[in-house]
Amino acid sequence: MRVIVVGAGIVGAAVARELAGAGVAVTVLDRAASAGGTSAAGEGNLLVSDKGPGDELVLAQRSLTLWEAMKDEVKGFPSIEYEAKGGLVVATTEAGAAGLRSFASRQRGAGVIAEEVDPHELEPELTRDYTAAVHYPQDAQVQPAIATEALLAEARRRGAVVRQGVEVLSSLLSGDRLAGVRTTAGDLHADHVVVAAGPWSGEVAARLGVALPVRPRRGTILVTTRMPQRIRHKVYDADYVGAVGSSDAALQTSSVVESTASGTVLIGSSRERRGFDGRIEARVLSALAAKAMVLFPFLADVAVMRAYGGFRPYVPDHLPVIGADPRLPGLWHATGHEGAGIVLSAATAELLADLLLGRETKVAASPFSVERPTLASHLLSSV
Numbered sequence: 001m002r003v004i005v006v007g008a009g010i011v012g013a014a015v016a017r018e019l020a021g022a023g024v025a026v027t028v029l030d031r032a033a034s035a036g037g038t039s040a041a042g043e044g045n046l047l048v049s050d051k052g053p054g055d056e057l058v059l060a061q062r063s064l065t066l067w068e069a070m071k072d073e074v075k076g077f078p079s080i081e082y083e084a085k086g087g088l089v090v091a092t093t094e095a096g097a098a099g100l101r102s103f104a105s106r107q108r109g110a111g112v113i114a115e116e117v118d119p120h121e122l123e124p125e126l127t128r129d130y131t132a133a134v135h136y137p138q139d140a141q142v143q144p145a146i147a148t149e150a151l152l153a154e155a156r157r158r159g160a161v162v163r164q165g166v167e168v169l170s171s172l173l174s175g176d177r178l179a180g181v182r183t184t185a186g187d188l189h190a191d192h193v194v195v196a197a198g199p200w201s202g203e204v205a206a207r208l209g210v211a212l213p214v215r216p217r218r219g220t221i222l223v224t225t226r227m228p229q230r231i232r233h234k235v236y237d238a239d240y241v242g243a244v245g246s247s248d249a250a251l252q253t254s255s256v257v258e259s260t261a262s263g264t265v266l267i268g269s270s271r272e273r274r275g276f277d278g279r280i281e282a283r284v285l286s287a288l289a290a291k292a293m294v295l296f297p298f299l300a301d302v303a304v305m306r307a308y309g310g311f312r313p314y315v316p317d318h319l320p321v322i323g324a325d326p327r328l329p330g331l332w333h334a335t336g337h338e339g340a341g342i343v344l345s346a347a348t349a350e351l352l353a354d355l356l357l358g359r360e361t362k363v364a365a366s367p368f369s370v371e372r373p374t375l376a377s378h379l380l381s382s383v
Contacts, residue, residue, distance in 0.1 A: 001025065003356070004181060004190040006168050006204055008034035010144060011334050011341055012196035013151035014349035020158035022357055027190070028152070028160060029183065031167035035148035038198040038341060041310020043221065043258065043266050044144040045234070046343040049087040049136035052103060053110035055367035056319055056340065059347045061111065062363050064138060066346035071142075074150040080142045081261045087139030088122055090130050090295060091238040097132035100238040104134045113137055125230055125298055132238075139234055141258070144342050151345075171208040171328075178208065178330030192356060194332040199276075199311040201335035210327050212370070213378040214336050216311035218272045220284045222292075225303045226263035234258040235295060236269075251284065255291035257299075264305065267292045269339075273314065280307050312338045316378045322348055322368035323355050332356060333370060 001024045005012045008030035020026045030036070046067055051057040071082040089104075091097040104114040119126050119133035126133075152162055163185065172180035172187055180189035195212075197204045205212035236256040256268040270284050285307055293299050315321060315336035325331040334352050337344050347363065354361045366372065370379070 001192070002027070002190040003192045003194060004029060004188060005194045005196055006181070007195070007197035007201070008148075008152060008162060008164065009037055009039035009196070009198050009341070010035070010148040010151065010345045011198070011337065011348055012194075013148050013155060014345040015194055015196055015334050015352055016155035016160045016162075017151045017158065018349035018353040019356070020155045020160040022353060026155065026160040027188065028155070028162045029166045029168060029181075029188075030164050031184075033164055034152055034162060035145045037200070038310050038312060039148045040145040041219070041221075041308060042144050042339065042342060043256070043268065044081075044142045044147065044342055045339070046140040046142060047087060047234075047340070048107075048112050049089055049114070049139050051340075053106050055364070056344075057107075057110055057112070058363050059351075059368075060340065060343050062350070063343050063345070063347035064140070066350065067140070067142075067343070070346060074154050078146055078150075080147040080150050082140065082142050083261070084140045085233050085258070087136040087234045087236070088119055089134045089136065089236055089238055090119055090126065091132040092127070092130055092294060094131055096238040100132050100134055122233060123231065123235060125296055126235065127295055127297060141234065142342065143261070147342070168204055168207060176329065178328050181208070192330050192332055194334055194352065196334040198335060198341065199313040201313060201333070205333070208328065208331060210325055210331065211379055212321065212333065212335075213316055213375070214321070215273065215314050216276050217314035217338060218270070218274055218277065218309060218311055219268065219339065220270045220280055220288065220307060220309040222267040222285060222288050222304050223306050223308070224265040224267070224299070225305045227265070227302065229259050229263065230298065231257060231259045231265060231296065237291065237295060253284070253287040253291060255288075255295050257292050257295055265299070265302070267299075271312075276311060278309060280309050313341070314338050315375070317372075317374040319372075319374070320344060320348065320368055321370050321375070322351050323365055323370065325370050
């Protein structure tokens with residue numbers, strides 16, 4: 001079996017690794033460098049704390065199990081900096097506290113460990129002006145660009161071929177079936193094509209002949225200068241969950257603060273739908289900084305070293321699209337994870353490989369199908 005994977009970000013890398021491990025002849029294509037898009041512009045989150053009960057949480061829980069195993073399997077490469085640091089969600093208003101407690105209660109019913117705590121036992125330098133705090137010990141983190149390259153390296157060891165600087169232009173058809181892709185490097189034939197191009201997946205799908213409502217959602221992150229570690233967990237305010245689940249196109253910011261292994265502090269997060277406009281704006285940076293100082297007042301005296309941004313693959317019903325596309329036999333999707341692509345990549349790859357190879361799936365596949373009812377009207381509107 002020959003499979004082309006379009007996209008060498010972390011989802012494409014995980015898919016390639018999984019399929020190559022099953023004996024499939026895999027070719028990964030990317031029009032730029034591997035790990036050069038969304039996967040290099042995030043924080044490396046492996047979170048369950050921001051996901052309410054439902055299909056995405058189930059996929060994330062499965063993925064965390066797979067990541068726990070994968071961290072020891074991708075050796076012979078620079079460390080992916082896997083850190084089971086845990087998350088701490090903090091409310092600073094009474095309304096926020098009520099919402100956080102209700103959300104955590106529902107999560108516990110779905111198997112998430114969510115413990116209300118005195119946050120200063122975990123984060124001594126956190127603001128004293130808080131109303132509730134919930135600890136999520138299952139949350140973890142990796143360095144996303146290194147993790148992507150490590151998965152690609154493992155895919156190569158299993159026989160996959162990775163071709164960078166190769167852009168997909170259109171489809172190759174055999175009757176009504178997709179039989180490969182036409183690229184800037186010539187025609188490439190395959191039995192199946194997997195679109196895993198992150199926020200560019202809608203564009204790639206259109207070139208292959210189908211509509212897919214995956215759109216870019218902009219995010220920006222501040223990076224401080226290095227310092228002795230003063231923040232021990234991923235800490236974010238209770239507004240973050242609402243921003244993640246919002247469909248609003250306007251700018252939304254919430255505070256997400258964490259240290260890295262190198263000693264810097266990452267400060268996010270923002271969400272805004274404005275196409276592929278990559279400008280970093282002062283209004284966004286100032287909003288991020290102000291909210292971070294609410295959680296950690298000492299940051300007022302810390303210098304910012306740089307800022308960077310990226311695009312998350314947004315889908316209107318907030319679920320990734322994973323599986324076959326019945327409109328064009330031979331076409332598969334593994335995209336639309338928005339800000340959860342790092343954590344969901346492992347279970348996405350497993351689910352897609354199970355479906356493509358006719359194996360029993362570990363999680364239900366129908367919620368992520370391109371045919372799901374919640375996506376139907378958006379498929380029509382994206383033509």
